[in-house]
Amino acid sequence: MLWLLFKTFFLTGLVSFGGGYAIIPVIETEVVWQGWMTTQKFTDIVAIAGMSPGPIATNTAVFTGYQMAGWAGAAISALAMVLPSLILVLIVASFFNRLNHNRVMKSIFYGLRPVVIALILFASVKFALSTGMAAEVNLHVASLTGIFIVSLYSLVKRGTHPAYVIAMAGLVGMAFYS
């Protein structure tokens, strides 16, 4: 299990371009494919990772690791996520700044950035499906969609802090769904 966690998150760490939410579908694909947990449970983990300080992708890995194999799992997952970056930073740091002005490097990012946005949108579609937001039309689904719209509105238009949005949605859920 520990080796499997290490392998999964080392690979994830290696392709973590753009950080944050772009990496969520990478972890989700692995986690669901390995049969570790359902997409719905994974959404809960992403929510908690998003509320914690620190990078969301690393937090998600630590959380998944803990759920699968306790303390050792959490530690291995954190290590595996950060190791590729650490190695690459050390390599780049030894020829500082040359990479940044390299045209090939820039071309790579020209192609990577739109892929990152596609990954993020893909994650949102997957999670929306797993919450049942698009399943059928009833009052419950309408209220979930309502939470989605109000959350998105406050993030985009009001500049509300993400942690605050999650906390408010949790309170609304507690008030109406129990």
Add this chain to the structure above:
Amino acid sequence: MKLLFQIFLTFFKLSPITFGGGYAMIPVIQREVVEEKRWLEEEEVTDLFALAGSIPGAIAINAATFIGYRIAGITGAIAATIGVMIPTFFIVVALSIFYVFFSGHPKVEAAFEGIRPAVVALIVFAAFKMRKSAVVDKTTFAVAAAAFMLLLFFRFHPVFVIALGAVSGILLIGIKDRLGIETAVDDHEQQIEYFMGADI
């Protein structure tokens, strides 16, 4: 050894405030590393952050590794990385324990029922924030659309799609250069905006 411990402690203290994404750290790091400790110049820190964004992984952790390396070489890099990771690691593990303990409780389940659509909104917002820097022209729009289709309808593995994106970037710029089409491949400020809060 004393220096290594100081590096460790500096990033250990900074870590819990990386709430609003990696770039929220810049002013705090600058104050600590440039003004208080006088380890590096201000421009150096800004450059390191830009560089940290072009390496896979969380920008906050990468920046810490870079700065640690600039101050004290490889051991400095490791001290800074461990320092920046430990506080958030324990916070997340504490939350995991909390989650194991309380999941299944009706009130907690109800809270998550409400939180799930908010997470979807958070993710859509992340995509919204980087639209300008990622989709700069028709070509990048096509790449984004193609990648989205491959993921959603053809169920390609995300890692494979990321690799395809990198290759297509090189190919597309190569073709455009041959045809003599100017492409805005670099825009420093755009990159900064793109990574701002990218890893909330």
